[in-house]
Amino acid sequence: MSILIKQGHVVDPDTKLDEVSDIFIEEDKIKEVGKNLKVRADAVIDAKGLIVMPGLIDLHVHLRDPGLTYKEDIASGSAAAAKGGFTTIVAMPNTKPPIDTPDKVSYVHVKAQHFSAIHVLQTGSVTMGMKGETVSDIEGMAKEGIPAITEDGKSVMNTGVYRDAMKLAKKCNIPVLAHCEDINLVQGGCMNEDNMSKEWQLPGITNAVEDVIVARDIMLAHEVGVPLHLCHCSTKSCYTMVKAAKEAGIQVTAEVCPHHFTLTSDDMVKGDTNYKMNPPLRTKEDLEYLRLGLKEDVFEVISTDHAPHSEAEKNTDMKHAPFGIVGLETSVALTMTELVKPGVITLMQMAEKMSGNPAKIIHQDTKGSLAPGKDADLVLIDPAASYEIDPKTFVSKGRNTPFGGKKVTGRVQYTICGGRVVYQFV
Numbered sequence: 001m002s003i004l005i006k007q008g009h010v011v012d013p014d015t016k017l018d019e020v021s022d023i024f025i026e027e028d029k030i031k032e033v034g035k036n037l038k039v040r041a042d043a044v045i046d047a048k049g050l051i052v053m054p055g056l057i058d059l060h061v062h063l064r065d066p067g068l069t070y071k072e073d074i075a076s077g078s079a080a081a082a083k084g085g086f087t088t089i090v091a092m093p094n095t096k097p098p099i100d101t102p103d104k105v106s107y108v109h110v111k112a113q114h115f116s117a118i119h120v121l122q123t124g125s126v127t128m129g130m131k132g133e134t135v136s137d138i139e140g141m142a143k144e145g146i147p148a149i150t151e152d153g154k155s156v157m158n159t160g161v162y163r164d165a166m167k168l169a170k171k172c173n174i175p176v177l178a179h180c181e182d183i184n185l186v187q188g189g190c191m192n193e194d195n196m197s198k199e200w201q202l203p204g205i206t207n208a209v210e211d212v213i214v215a216r217d218i219m220l221a222h223e224v225g226v227p228l229h230l231c232h233c234s235t236k237s238c239y240t241m242v243k244a245a246k247e248a249g250i251q252v253t254a255e256v257c258p259h260h261f262t263l264t265s266d267d268m269v270k271g272d273t274n275y276k277m278n279p280p281l282r283t284k285e286d287l288e289y290l291r292l293g294l295k296e297d298v299f300e301v302i303s304t305d306h307a308p309h310s311e312a313e314k315n316t317d318m319k320h321a322p323f324g325i326v327g328l329e330t331s332v333a334l335t336m337t338e339l340v341k342p343g344v345i346t347l348m349q350m351a352e353k354m355s356g357n358p359a360k361i362i363h364q365d366t367k368g369s370l371a372p373g374k375d376a377d378l379v380l381i382d383p384a385a386s387y388e389i390d391p392k393t394f395v396s397k398g399r400n401t402p403f404g405g406k407k408v409t410g411r412v413q414y415t416i417c418g419g420r421v422v423y424q425f426v
Contacts (some may be wrong), residue, residue, distance in 0.1 A: 001042050001419055002026045008047030008380060011347045012054065013356030014369030018348055023052060025376040028419040032372055043421075047380055050413055053351045054368050055087025055118075055377030057358035058328065059177065059255060060152070060231055060303035063089075063120070066107065067096025072308040072397045074108065077328070078116035080306070080396035082423040084328040085379035085412040087118050088359075088367060093125040094153040100125045100136040105144040117422035118415075119377075121362065123177065126151040126165045132158050135165045142172035147362035150177035152231060155213050157183060163220055170226040175253075175361060177229045180213035180238075181278070190318045192265045192280040200270060202318055205280050207235040214238050222250045229361055230254040232305050234279035236289040243298045253361055254293075255301035258327060258334035261290050263402065273314045273321035274402040277307070291344050294353070301361070302353045304331050308398025326398040330389055332381060334403070336410025340383075376419035385411035 005023040010033065012018075022037040023030060032039065058081065064072040081089045091108060093099035099108065105122050112120035124141035126149050128134045138149055149169050155178070156162040169176050186209055191197050193204020214230060218241060221228035230242065233254050245252045259277060264284050268275040275281060293299040307324025314321050335354065339345045345353070359368025366375045386409045391399040415423035 003416070003419065004037065004039060004041035004044045005047050005052060005380070006044060008050050008052035010052045010370060011351045012370040013348060013352040015371050017370065023370060023378070025416070025419050028376050030370055030372055030374050030376050033370060045380070045414065049382065049384065051347060051381040051383055052370070053379050053381065054355040054370050055379055055415065055417060056085045056354045057088040057364070057368060058086050058304050058306070059090045059229070059301060059358050059361065061089040061091055061306045061328065062094070062308065062324070063091045064308065065095060065111070071310055074111050074120060075115040076395065076397045077306070078112070078118050078120060080328040080394065082118050082415045082417070083395055083412065085332050085381065085415050086328060087377035087379070087415060087417040088364065089118065089120055090147055090362065091120060091122045092150060092152040093123050094130060098125045098130040099123065100128050100130070102137060102140040102144040105141050105146055109145060117420070118417045121145070121147045123148050123150050125149070126156050127161060130154065132156050132161065135161060135168065138165060138168040139172060142174060146174065148175045148177045148229070150179065152177060152179040154183065155179055155181050159216065159220065163224060166221060166224040166226045170224055173363070175227040175229050176221060177231055178217045179231050180210050180217060182209050182212045185209045185212065190276060191268070192282050194265055194283055196265045196268060207237060207282070207286070210235055210279050211237040211241070214241055218245045218250060218252055221252065227251040227253070227361070231303070232257050232260065232279055233290065233299060234260045234282050234286060236286050239289040239293040239298055242293070246298065253301060253357070254299045255303040256290050256294055256299045257303060257305045258331050258338070259325060259402070261287060261294065262334055262338045271318065272402070273316065273318055274325060274400050276318055276321050276323055277325050278323035291339070294339065295344050297349070300353060300357045302331070302335055304328055308396055309400050311399065314400050325401050326394065326396050328396060329394050330401065330403050332412055333389065333408035333410045336383060337408045341409060376416060378416040379412060380414040382411050382413050383409070385409065387411065
């Protein structure tokens, strides 16, 4: 199978190509990139007016498989990802049971081969059962292909255990993805601690809950010498610490999620649990520093933290509803609308943060690029398409989003993975 993509605005963070060009795909590889290519192809896509980027890579997705498949499963989550322009997703291990052994990693990878049209990479938990007590079989899981270890959903509070795990991650040449939350400081909090939480008489989550562990993890990873990736950064101090760590030569990368660079606690609707997420929506000052960090490349990744829940679970009060929202099908539109269109970041930065940089962090050397010889994973985006986000159209099992009815610009038209069209907007 061969595909010729004609007259698209090609934005490639690897080669720095940023102009109208053609791309010729043969089988599962990019064969040629250039203007007015004269080749014979099985299919031709007219990409005039569309942006062509390497397939998006999401470092932070909850597929809920095994054990929680009423929320999401590999098939539905992968379909949502393809619709959102993602050709590779990294699944978190806080399933039921948690992914803490090589056979559980194998379960996800084998199931994905049968039920997913895109690439699914399963991470391994830092500790057995995600209990924070005993280090998992990290070496065994690495042999099964985990791209990273993480305890996402919580932090490993035992620093000695965490350091031992970091040493094994370094030995296996994989990064550590860190969810930064001091559980001893949470104290039942369900939203950001600010004037809004006081007005609604709800327990708040302070910035220190996140910041204390950010500082600890940066110092610990630096001592061990393992690459550290900070998940879902949400505070002003996180910006300050990551910037300082980079200037000091420490191996740290960091991500921001669309909900954190789009919304603040002031945007929350009282009683609407679709605004409940962890970390919580912060203040306008925090949001401005997140946007500044994205602009300056202090934060070099945009991830979704796609966290589907059932309607019944979310249909309760703020104190008892689970944390999390879905994000795979809204990420491109929110990034285009909130960051690219107003000039916070460029299209090239978007391609870097949603494809090129994630590929580098998890050592996917054949992805995140449109250079000849690289994997034929691409996304085609219509930057002019305007519409309202409608959760009823989601293919994810989760509808838990605060963005229903939001007017956005930018829509995925095609997702191509392994040289095959796996999603097309009609």
